Amino acid sequence: MIKINSSEYDILRAFIKQKCGINLGANKSYLIETRLSDLVLEYGFSNYLDFYKKAEKDISLIERIIDAMTTNETFWFRDTAVWQVISDRIVPYIVEKAKNKRKARVWFAACSSGQEVYSFLMMLNEHLEKTRQKNLMDVFDFTATDISPSVLFQAKAGSYSGIAMERGLPLFFKNKYFTEKDKIWHFDKNLKGRVTFKKFNLQDSYSWLGSLDLVFLRNVLIYFSPETKKEIIEKTSERMESGTPLILGSTESIRDFSDRFDIVSQNNIIINYKK
Numbered sequence: 001m002i003k004i005n006s007s008e009y010d011i012l013r014a015f016i017k018q019k020c021g022i023n024l025g026a027n028k029s030y031l032i033e034t035r036l037s038d039l040v041l042e043y044g045f046s047n048y049l050d051f052y053k054k055a056e057k058d059i060s061l062i063e064r065i066i067d068a069m070t071t072n073e074t075f076w077f078r079d080t081a082v083w084q085v086i087s088d089r090i091v092p093y094i095v096e097k098a099k100n101k102r103k104a105r106v107w108f109a110a111c112s113s114g115q116e117v118y119s120f121l122m123m124l125n126e127h128l129e130k131t132r133q134k135n136l137m138d139v140f141d142f143t144a145t146d147i148s149p150s151v152l153f154q155a156k157a158g159s160y161s162g163i164a165m166e167r168g169l170p171l172f173f174k175n176k177y178f179t180e181k182d183k184i185w186h187f188d189k190n191l192k193g194r195v196t197f198k199k200f201n202l203q204d205s206y207s208w209l210g211s212l213d214l215v216f217l218r219n220v221l222i223y224f225s226p227e228t229k230k231e232i233i234e235k236t237s238e239r240m241e242s243g244t245p246l247i248l249g250s251t252e253s254i255r256d257f258s259d260r261f262d263i264v265s266q267n268n269i270i271i272n273y274k275k
């Protein structure tokens with residue numbers, strides 16, 4: 001593994017923050033060493049300064065760095081208690097809203113390889129089937145974004161290994177919504193086709209998102225500085241009407257970053273509703 005010196009660390013740390021917002025602490029040089037060392041070697045460099053000089057002018061290398069530095073951990077119905085509230089409260093709310101609108105827009109702001117998106121689609125589809133409102137699915141518009149090209153590619157494909165399928169997916173959903181071929185499990189084509197996947201950096205402008213009726217912003221704010229968190233929450237809130245739910249990861253809170261939301265505890269789970 002190539003060792004990084006302190007001035008190289010300061011340069012790369014600032015570069016990574018500028019490109020994807022990830023805020024590495026002062027003592028996280030080992031993260032760069034473990035995640036970028038192979039890439040430095042692959043590009044034929046023996047130190048991080050020369051590697052950085054190349055990356056500054058090479059978009060495809062920047063994407064490789066983003067891929068390597070982002071943490072893409074995700075799984076089906078992550079945080080069961082949160083998904084119980086989504087099932088009991090959020091799905092009925094968004095379906096009611098969909099009835100009165102021509103479009104109900106749901107945004108998955110850091111979708112990783114897609115498990116969160118497809119968990120929601122399966123849950124929504126079950127609700128619409130049970131309540132005999134399947135036609136309402138056409139009213140929904142699902143947009144899923146992530147900064148990391150490789151996970152976005154997996155999300156779009158909707159294809160998962162046996163190991164990924166074992167992580168949180170109830171058998172009922174596996175049997176109903178997936179087909180297996182050569183040990184790879186493929187998500188239902190019809191539902192998958194309803195989602196627009198797009199590469200998007202949460203630090204960029206949100207104007208293209210239009211007006212949102214439900215936002216998943218889960219397990220991503222933790223990687224950002226307080227200023228970046230505040231900026232992201234403000235830009236997101238500007239796309240939300242009053243009453244729109246914002247769902248964060250179960251350990252995340254926006255209490256210190258925004259007063260634009262009512263922070264409501266439902267079954268001990270916090271859901272943020274735009275004021």
Ligand SMILES: C[S@@+](CC[C@H](N)C(=O)[O-])C[C@H]1O[C@@H](n2cnc3c(N)ncnc32)[C@H](O)[C@@H]1O
Binds near residue numbers: 021022074116145200
């Ligand atoms: C830990 S995963 C969370 C996935 C999913 N939301 C969940 O809760 O299971 C965090 C994701 O945020 C993405 N990410 C990190 N920085 C980002 C940025 N600046 N803009 C958009 N996505 C970003 C990463 O690529 C990664 O896929």
